[in-house]
Amino acid sequence: MVVPNQNVTPDASRTRRTAIAELLRKIAPVADELGDRFAAAGHELALVGGPVRDALLRRPTKDVDLTTDAPPERTLEIIRGWADAHWTIGIEFGTVGLRKDGVELEITTYRSESYDPKSRKPSVSYGTDLVEDLRRRDFAVNAMAARLPGHEFVDPFGGLTDLQRKVLRTPGRPEDSFSDDPLRMMRAARFAAQLGFTVAPDVVQAMDDMADRIGIVSAERVRDELSKLICGPYPRDGLALLVDTGLAAHVLPELPKLRLEIDEHHRHKDVYEHSLIVLEQAIAQEEDGPDLVLRLAALLHDIGKPRTRRFEEGGRVSFHHHEIVGAKMTRKRLTELRYPKDVVADVSRLVELHLRFHGYGTGEWTDSAVRRYVRDAGPLLTRLHKLTRADCTTRNKRKADRLRRTYDDLEVRIERLAQEEELAAMRPEIDGNEIQEILGIKPGPLVGRAYRFLLDLRLDQGILGKEAAAEELRRWAAAEGVLPTPGAGGAGGAGEGA
Structure with a gap:
């Protein structure tokens, strides 16, 4: 009935x-x-x-x-x-x-x-x-x-x-529902993120009591729910529910670990709260709907901080190389959650690069450094722009405005160089076949070494023209012992190891 x-x-x-x-x-x-x-x-x-x-x-x-x-x-x-x-x-x-x-x-x-x-x-x-x-x-x-x-x-x-x-309840006892399928606990958090609904107290309590049961659910099913949660309109609500009920400790343990203890002698930013704000600020920059890679990178960009935290003299706290450690942790976690390889690679690379801008100072980078920034970001450059801007959560308006203006300047320089030098292509002016012809060598490892030299030359000095690039290649080859020193006679043609 x-x-x-x-x-x-x-x-x-x-x-x-x-x-x-x-x-x-x-x-x-x-x-x-x-x-x-x-x-x-x-x-x-x-x-x-x-x-x-x-x-x-x-x-x-x-x-x-x-x-x-x-x-x-x-x-x-x-x-x-x-x-x-x-x-x-x-x-x-x-x-x-x-x-x-x-x-x-x-x-x-x-x-x-x-x-x-x-x-x-x-x-x-x-x-x-x-x-x-x-x-x-x-x-x-x-x-x-x-x-x-x-x-x-x-x-x-x-x-x-x-x-x-706007509330989520189970039709019967939540304990029975979650016993039938533990993934429903993740779905509660996902619907909170998608619909903006609150979760009934008895459902929250059951999630807290049964959080360890999520361990029997396949990584693929957990991953799909997590992705839907993160791509919802209200991901903070869903993530907070995962953390508060202990579910995150089983599916994304790096997130609750961001709740670092802060004492009166060693003060630093609340990393957990900062990460959620960065996520929200990254979302605000999206243009074509939810960007899973950007959102994951924003959420995970500081997960290396707990492992790298050091207390310094004078009450200072440091997190040296947390971006490198965080990139490795990100790669490991997303791989365990069975994310596609391209997602794992892109998110971990953004985590690794998220601090690079802070070496820019007030614009001291040379054109060479700007080119390397673009080269290292590759197709992730637009996302890196958004992540870097989102990573500014300071309440100091003067500092925030200064960071924004500085990054504006970097983007202008990138755009100028892109127009002048076809920066997006970022290739040497001489290709592999031409390298073999100029140096008189056969295909092999030496061609790759020569190509990398020319790429570094392009990054450092921009476009030189083919003749000048070829002359620099010959000088490099002579220094490497591949060709005789210019002017010493003979065009050379020795292979690697000659």
Whole structure:
């Protein structure tokens, strides 16, 4: 039986009807036609979960999730010959995917998932009742459904009220929900970051009590939830929840360790709070939606500080080479979380480079140093600009303005050099084939050494012209013993080691 929700206001009821009708119009007549097919076969079908929630919140949704009492093999029988295409990638978990008239849907059999204490994979059992299926879902806001084809709204656990109050509760006891699937604790933090909702106190307490259970969940699933959290509109809320409940100690232990103890004799910036502010300031500079690499770099840029903290005379605190240590720690953590290699490389490189600007002083860098800054940043230069600017969290307005003006000056110099020298290409004026011809050598390690010499020459002196670059190459080769000294006779042609 569907329990009516007495706390829903009349306005909310009207909003509910309108939102569900609009959602169903977008996928009709496919959804209703499919509902008719299931009904004719003696089975139930309902739109469920995220699409219903997002429709009520007037948020866009890409997914169309349906649920049924039909086992997956029976679902295949019902859609066969009707769907334009179907796939069974998730059939072991009761899910069948299909496409009809350009609409993609996923149909999952009523189910409950539970984890064995020593297993990383959920065991799935199928059910026969919609309300019981909703009871086993993660949060009440995701435990609403609309039956098809009749469009009856089903909300047995007060999800609509929770949407109004912007709160996350579990349909039953949170301990039972998190025991069924410990990843739901990460999802609570993720939804806090995505929706800006608060998490009910009993849910927070259960997360705190059961945090170590997250250890049985695969790194890939944890990574996906963490990425969605960090890319949400309110990542600070989600990250704070992870730290406060102890979950972060298991999935991202470097983050809570940033809460360094500060005493009256050795004062320094609160590194944890600073990192969250840097994250927010980096987000404020995004132009084309969430940038996972930039956000991870902003969050992790100072994780090397706890390991490098030293107390100096006079109450000073130092963190020498924390960017180098932090880059190694970042690479290790993101690799363990199974992030793609390019993400690991880019984030760790940004962490390594985030202090480089502070050697610029008030503009003392030579053009050579500016070129090296650009060369070292490579395709990450724009992100490095944003990270460096975000890293200024001082409350001293004069100091903040000075740093901003100084970085403005560096960007102007980079732009000028880019226009004058095609800085983005950053290649020697002589390529590998020309090196072999000029020095009379064959392909091998010596060509690489010569190329690196020419690249350093380009960085130090800019564009010289090919003739001047070739002459410098010959001088280098003579000094290296590859060619006779200029003017000593013979054009040379000895190979490496001659």
